[in-house]
Amino acid sequence: MTIARILIIEDNQFNHELIEYLLTEAGYLTLSAWDGLEGLNTARASPPDLILCDLQMPVMNGYEVVQKIKAEAPIDRIPIVAVTASSMTGDSDKAISAGFDGYIAKPIEPRTFIQLIEAFLPPSLRLEANPD
Numbered sequence: 001m002t003i004a005r006i007l008i009i010e011d012n013q014f015n016h017e018l019i020e021y022l023l024t025e026a027g028y029l030t031l032s033a034w035d036g037l038e039g040l041n042t043a044r045a046s047p048p049d050l051i052l053c054d055l056q057m058p059v060m061n062g063y064e065v066v067q068k069i070k071a072e073a074p075i076d077r078i079p080i081v082a083v084t085a086s087s088m089t090g091d092s093d094k095a096i097s098a099g100f101d102g103y104i105a106k107p108i109e110p111r112t113f114i115q116l117i118e119a120f121l122p123p124s125l126r127l128e129a130n131p132d
């Protein structure tokens with residue numbers, strides 16, 4: 001079967017490595033970008049099945065990334081999920097208004113993370129739902 005490729009756009013080393021670890025451990029393939037512009041260029045060069053994107057980043061923030069991705073075929077069809085600092089900051093609502101397909105709140109909860117991200121993958125690409 002096809003293994004989903006998931007692009008991580010996150011400048012914080014701890015969060016980036018944790019997300020990468022959880023995805024890899026679940027069997028997914030990952031692509032890494034450490035700022036928004038690198039993420040946009042990676043999405044263009046090698047379109048992934050899903051993008052997980054931090055909001056506050058150097059060079060280009062997550063709001064600019066989603067704006068550019070959603071305005072550019074064929075990458076406009078890739079689901080892009082914001083990884084937001086906290087529901088308290090209002091970032092989650094802002095993320096949806098900005099064009100993100102959804103959001104996952106930090107801190108990352110390892111036990112539920114894969115289930116959360118799989119909601120944004122087509123069923124045929126969900127490894128936990130399709131253990132074979």
Ligand code: MN
Nearest residue numbers: 011054056057
């Ligand atoms: Mn950040």
